[in-house]
Amino acid sequence: MFTNEEIASFNELETSLYQYITKNMEKAAYMRIRELAEVTHVSTTTILRFCRKNGCEGFSEFKVKLKMHLENSETTIIKDSRHAVSEFFERTLSGNLDERIQKAVDIIHPADHVLFIGIGSSGILAEYGARYFSSLGTFSVYIKDPYYPIHTRMLEHSVTIALSVSGENRYTTAHIHQLKEKGSTVIAITNSKHSTIASMADLTIPYYVTEEMYEGANITTQIPVLYLLETTAREVYKKKQAHDV
Template sequence: MQARLKIDEGLGHAAVDVISNLRKSDGQLSAREQKVADFVSANLERISAMTIAEVAKACDVSTPTVVRFCRTMGCDGFREFKIRLAQNLAVSLQYLDVGERPEPETSSGVLDQVIGALSASLNVMRKQLDGEVFETTKDHIASAGTVLVGGVGGGSSMLAQEASNRLFRLGVSAVAVSDSYLLQMRAATLSKSDVILLISSSGEADEIVSAAEIAAGYGAATLAITKSGSTLARSVDCALQIDLPEDPDIYKPTASRYAYLVIIDALAMAVAQMRSDHTTENLRRIRASLTAYHGRTGPQPLGD
């Protein structure tokens, strides 16, 4: 009984990762519940199509035992357990069955794989990018009073920060926001002279779509760099849309973020050229301030 209480407290009803809970439960269940756990672990993809009676019969236990097992896993009952398990499987199968693991690559082999994926993503992006949409996006940014750049999540947050980092050097008033609540508030402060640029590789994040709608409600131009045909793409005035395939190798970092960085750099360069007089003076001031700060006058990246 003590072991049972311990796992109940550890997992709780707030848990959503049923597969992880299954693994944590090993050795802590009653004999009958362990039979259910073993059957579920061996038949993860079958469970969603089975009734509670079928699972009980397959495990040679009663249906109340199956219900108790589901509650131990953090669910209210068998129906919720099936839903959560199906959700877990939708994103977890590629990690549960990785097949025969190859020998670790040499350093040069790893570099070749990453560079190859990068090149492939850039080639796909270049073919998909719409030149007219790019020009419209550039014009909006170049004439904006303020550019609010939004991105939520690991990759998108980094990309939003980099976009802001590129633009302020050119004399464009730009701020990056990755906090979902702050993004809604910032969007509400925009006006007709301002722009919101939203970055999302999925284009389905609720907080990003909501920020676009809020900004549009106050007259700001809404722009996006996002996935083709996504909710975000349909929600903004102008969307640079790309649909990049992801590598099936689960150990390889996503290469799509490089494509987004290239788009951001291209936009920054186009804006700089469009505002050349102002940009040149701004970059001169930045370099002068850094030289006064650290005393170095040798060659440095002009954009940095």
């Protein structure tokens, strides 16, 4: 329904519109343009621009495209995981992902501590990330409890790596706010650069894959996150080795 290039071209308002439509496709397919504008808090002009970015001349054509997508997806609810992987790696070859990873390395390298936060499947990967970074010589911990007592002096020279697919989880945003207040630098690894978590972070590494839901569960692939965590940890290790020579 939406290509990588289309998603990457969206501004903040268009991204919020995209997120609403992907989560409410059946409803959006039968809405009037003013109804959609009202529930998404954007102007009709923004919706029309969004439609043009998706190859449609107007909102009516976009709804036809949306209905056709719904009809075709009835028998293909869950995509082959290889599609999501190729979608991500195509973007890494054409985007500035390596540059963002290097910026993250430059931030992490001098830090005394690295804290990982996240919830749900992102929490599982945050715990994995902490273990992986520690295995390569960067002391890291996964903090599940936002009220876990950490002395301010420890956070002044720390980096927080926040994981979230949507970038809108209230638990994670509250946790980021607390850590930033105490002096921690935040790196967000999330699916969109226009999310709340991305706007709070000092550096965001977006990976842009199509978000997938099945019976209320978010089944969006986490393979890009694994790649980013492992690649960043290895690059930090290399930089420390070069620095010690």
